Amino acid sequence: MPRKNPQYDETVAAAETYSHSEDDDEEYDEEDSVIEAEEVPFWRQHLPAIMIAIVATVASHLWNQSQQQQSTLLKMPELSTQKHPHVNDYRRMANISFCPNEKVTGGKKFLKPMEFFIPTESYDTIVKYYQADDVEDDLYEQLQYSEKPMDPNLECLKSQKGLKYKGTSFYYQTPELKDIYPELDGPSSSEMSRKRRLQQPPLDFTGFAAKFVNLSPNPVLLIWDGKGGNTKNNRLVGEIPPFESLGTATMPGHSFHVTPIYDTSTALQRWAITLDNALVYYEPNTPEELKSKLTPEQYIKYQRQIINKAYARDYLISSKRTWLGHFPPRAPLHFMHSADYIGQQHKVGDFSLKVLSVAPRAFLIEDFLSPEDCQAVIQLSQEQGLKLSTLHTGATAKQTQDLSTRSSSNAWLPRDSNELTESIYSKAAQVMQLDPELFQKYHDSSAHHHSIAESLQVVRYKKNGEQYQSHHDFVYPSINHRYQPSRFATLLIYLNDVPKGGETRIPRALNNYNSKGLEIRPKAGQAVLFYNMLEDGNMDDLSQHGSNPTDGHEKWLANLWVWNPIIG
Numbered sequence: 269m270p271r272k273n274p275q276y277d278e279t280v281a282a283a284e285t286y287s288h289s290e291d292d293d294e295e296y297d298e299e300d301s302v303i304e305a306e307e308v309p310f311w312r313q314h315l316p317a318i319m320i321a322i323v324a325t326v327a328s329h330l331w332n333q334s335q336q337q338q339s340t341l342l343k344m345p346e347l348s349t350q351k352h353p354h355v356n357d358y359r360r361m362a363n364i365s366f367c368p369n370e371k372v373t374g375g376k377k378f379l380k381p382m383e384f385f386i387p388t389e390s391y392d393t394i395v396k397y398y399q400a401d402d403v404e405d406d407l408y409e410q411l412q413y414s415e416k417p418m419d420p421n422l423e424c425l426k427s428q429k430g431l432k433y434k435g436t437s438f439y440y441q442t443p444e445l446k447d448i449y450p451e452l453d454g455p456s457s458s459e460m461s462r463k464r465r466l467q468q469p470p471l472d473f474t475g476f477a478a479k480f481v482n483l484s485p486n487p488v489l490l491i492w493d494g495k496g497g498n499t500k501n502n503r504l505v506g507e508i509p510p511f512e513s514l515g516t517a518t519m520p521g522h523s524f525h526v527t528p529i530y531d532t533s534t535a536l537q538r539w540a541i542t543l544d545n546a547l548v549y550y551e552p553n554t555p556e557e558l559k560s561k562l563t564p565e566q567y568i569k570y571q572r573q574i575i576n577k578a579y580a581r582d583y584l585i586s587s588k589r590t591w592l593g594h595f596p597p598r599a600p601l602h603f604m605h606s607a608d609y610i611g612q613q614h615k616v617g618d619f620s621l622k623v624l625s626v627a628p629r630a631f632l633i634e635d636f637l638s639p640e641d642c643q644a645v646i647q648l649s650q651e652q653g654l655k656l657s658t659l660h661t662g663a664t665a666k667q668t669q670d671l672s673t674r675s676s677s678n679a680w681l682p683r684d685s686n687e688l689t690e691s692i693y694s695k696a697a698q699v700m701q702l703d704p705e706l707f708q709k710y711h712d713s714s715a716h717h718h719s720i721a722e723s724l725q726v727v728r729y730k731k732n733g734e735q736y737q738s739h740h741d742f743v744y745p746s747i748n749h750r751y752q753p754s755r756f757a758t759l760l761i762y763l764n765d766v767p768k769g770g771e772t773r774i775p776r777a778l779n780n781y782n783s784k785g786l787e788i789r790p791k792a793g794q795a796v797l798f799y800n801m802l803e804d805g806n807m808d809d810l811s812q813h814g815s816n817p818t819d820g821h822e823k824w825l826a827n828l829w830v831w832n833p834i835i836g
């Protein structure tokens with residue numbers, strides 16, 4: 269997995285090959301990054317030296333960090349290294365059924381049943397998904413399982429006749445304006461005036477998430493063609509290992525291509541991406557060729573992608589949204605606050621959450637921190653030292669710095685830095701109605717079994733126009749991970765008042781009035797909670813957000829990212 273170690277320069281980070289291991293306490297950073305494609309052959313040639321440099325850099329970083337933390341460490345409860353009970357009976361296959369007359373419903377408003385059809389060749393792969401749940405094979409490492417699968421769905425699957433298997437699951441139906449503004453949808457308004465009054469003004473931001481899948485047995489590089497179609501503007505998005513995928517935020521009409529990893533001048537395939545064609549496949553071989561050519565390990569990975577492709581098509585038809593996740597769909601384990609209409613209030617203990625946006629779900633929490641606490645957090649981050657912020661493109665990519673995308677600096681504060689950070693974590697858990705025990709500091713390879721929260725990321729934007737372009741906070745997990753870990757929710761905590769510029773912007777927030785979507789002016793001590801995932805397990809493309817450039821005033825905020833179901 270990519271590390272967020274700021275010392276990891278882009279050349280080194282690009283040298284990382286894909287791996288499932290969580291090997292230190294490093295955390296993800298955001299996506300949307302690009303680096304010069306021309307650099308790639310260099311690091312390929314120098315791979316051994318670079319690998320040594322990685323080990324040395326990470327080791328020295330960890331050592332520095334442990335030294336730093338020891339000096340500030342307080343007496344905190346012993347952290348568990350056990351798998352937390354909240355994932356104990358987790359089943360990846362829980363939200364689908366292959367049995368006739370068994371409707372799987374999410375049991376919630378806006379969750380609608382849907383049918384999907386997958387090829388019958390995928391029988392073995394489906395059985396293995398059930399078996400992996402039985403034995404908790406979290407990274408789908410076993411090719412064969414000795415135990416017989418237990419799930420009754422398999423009997424139903426076996427008894428199905430036909431060219432495809434039919435299954436049921438559910439999708440989240442994006443609310444419409446009439447749901448969000450019930451007062452404008454009253455019986456008094458005639459059909460004509462209702463239409464006039466309920467209309468999203470054309471949004472001035474048209475970006476969206478796109479996902480690229482590599483169905484070839486060779487790794488490829490994904491390259492954004494850049495502005496103006498000049499090859500000089502080409503930017504590397506990242507490497508896509510065989511039968512894996514890579515996502516990035518893009519704009520309509522932008523084009524991308526893939527190349528072999530040793531020859532960035534040969535475009536194997538090129539796509540112009542649109543919102544209704546935002547999930548694309550590089551598939552140079554026929555299924556028959558692949559069947560004869562692939563190892564059993566590769567073939568099952570290929571099959572997982574084929575099932576996902578079929579599911580994605582049916583999901584798009586039902587929900588009208590791109591499926592950015594992986595089959596089998598799995599609703600988040602964590603509680604999600606509902607958001608029925610703008611202005612709705614939820615009382616949670618000492619806090620009140622006010623709905624700012626229904627799609628995506630975003631809430632304002634006043635008085636989350638006192639002005640003194642805000643200052644103390646800023647000071648703590650300054651003592652630690654802020655470093656230029658970095659970016660990454662998801663589970664399969666590296667990270668880098670791109671000042672035109674993200675120009676701020678940041679510092680990371682673990683939960684147990686002091687009593688104040690400790691209290692921020694308990695408040696965050698309270699606001700999200702999640703178990704505070706799950707918000708642990710995570711620091712070793714078993715981390716994903718016992719924490720759902722990253723360290724607090726304190727961010728400073730200088731006053732001269734620093735910004736963060738629209739991006740998604742979710743990451744795209746590998747298809748070969750039973751938990752499909754991703755950033756589920758973001759809690760933004762504003763640490764100072766910013767009278768002009770620097771607004772948080774959610775540019776695609778559904779609303780009746782504003783072409784800019786939703787803009788939030790930072791106010792010290794206020795927090796904003798939004799979800800990056802939907803209740804059907806898909807990533808929420810509408811959660812795309814950014815920070816407007818500052819305009820004469822510094823901006824300070826803290827990000828707290830919460831993962832579902834655990835940190836991967």
Ligand SMILES: O=C(O)CCC(=O)C(=O)O
Binds near residue numbers: 727772814
């Ligand atoms: O600065 C903001 O308002 C948003 C920050 C953000 O989206 C991030 O750091 O991921």
Ligand SMILES: [Fe+2]
Binds near residue numbers: 298740
């Ligand atoms: Fe963000």
